[in-house]
Amino acid sequence: MxxxxxxxxxxxxxxxRPSPAMREAMYRAAVGDDVYLEDPTVNELQVRAAALLGFEAALFVPTGTMGNQICLRLHAPPGSEIIVESRAHVYEWELGALAAVSGLVPRLVPSERGLPTWEAIAAAIQPNVYYRTQTALICLENTHNMHGGTVADLPEMTRILREAAARNLPVHLDGARLFNAAVTLGRTVAELAQGFSSVMVCLSKGLGAPAGSLIFGTQAFIERARVVRKMFGGGMRQAGVLAAAGLVALEEGxxxxxxxxxxxxxxxxxxxxxxxxxxxxxxxxxxxxxxxxxxxxxxxxxxxxxxxxxxxxxxxxxxxxxxxxxxxxxxxxxxxxxxxxxxxxxxxxx
Ligand SMILES: Cc1ncc(COP(=O)(O)O)c(C=O)c1O
CATH class of the missing domain: 3.90.1150.10 (Aspartate Aminotransferase, domain 1)
Structure with a gap:
């Protein structure tokens, strides 16, 4: 009390603060140089997390911001547009990184509770004409922080993913608090991540880890993501001490x-x-x-x-x-x- x-x-x-189990795991963590892919604890975290979310591969990154920005960079070439909800974290709270770091133009779409309707998104997609700025990516957020931790409506989200796939438009999920959404809906995180081109999940929020996030995608996407992570300064060395806490976070969080x-x-x-x-x-x-x-x-x-x-x-x-x-x-x-x-x-x- x-x-x-x-x-x-x-x-x-x-x-x-890290729990006693996390501190113990950090103390005992087997480590190596993760830039050389030699940290066994980071490797274990990535494999375990990828299986949990139903993706081919995962990459451990220092922060959610870096995770989101790596994905945005990979999906969208400089000068292209990304469709984001008006109060999205990638737009409001990542210090203009999408523009400053990757040269992207945000196309804002408002929403009632954090998830724009497919109609609103469709209206924001630019015509496929060579002299018009091109839409390269849709970015969704679940739960939606600035709308008050609201959970994305599953049928509408599924519809957005289906319609986007039909137009060959990738969709990235900022799932910093995806586990919270899963608990509220009584679904698995894999169910809520299904159909996205890439997903970012934070270990350092409700799950309680001291640092770290993960991004998910195909094996090929994650290999490219590792290159961009290094370019952004996120290639960590004996990161197993953090990944060890991340493994406990996935287990007990x-x-x-x-x-x-x-x-x-x-x-x-x-x-x-x-x-x-x-x-x-x-x-x-x-x-x-x-x-x-x-x-x-x-x-x-x-x-x-x-x-x-x-x-x-x-x-x-x-x-x-x-x-x-x-x-x-x-x-x-x-x-x-x-x-x-x-x-x-x-x-x-x-
Ligand atoms: C929805 C959402 N996405 C991304 C992030 C970024 O995470 P980080 O603080 O680890 O960069 C946050 C952080 O609060 C967030 O709420």
């Missing part, structure tokens, strides 16, 4: 997610009952809660700053929205404490 003055960090599910989701649902309902906060509880499907703070008269940034002394850390997701993310290092008791502290904070400022 967290003492009342303990800091509850709900900024992100990336703040988790998914079991924690249902509790994270239940805590987020509870947190959202409690916050929705507090004065001047607005939470759309129908959007809380996984471990993310978006809270509109407009009525408090504070910007989201000011709200988070002023909340800090009350022992709760949260992050601004837009000028008016505060994001709270549940994770394995903030169990129910910590969430309960956070609500109490936010209640006290609101009483003081209103």
């Amino acid at each position: 967290a003492p009342s003055n303990a800091l509850v960090d709900l900024r992100s599910d990336t703040v988790t 998914p079991a924690y997610l249902a509790a994270d989701h239940a805590n987020a649902t509870w947190l959202a309902a409690e916050l929705a009952n507090l004065p001047r906060l607005h939470v759309d509880i129908t959007r809380v499907e996984t471990n993310i809660v978006m809270c509109d703070v407009t009525q408090t008269g504070l910007t989201a940034t000011a709200f988070c700053e002023r909340l800090k002394p009350y022992g709760v850390l949260a992050g601004p997701a837009s000028p008016t929205t505060v994001r709270l993310v549940t994770h394995r290092d903030a169990p129910f008791e910590a969430c309960r404490q956070a609500v109490e502290n936010i209640r006290r904070f609101l009483t003081d400022i209103l």
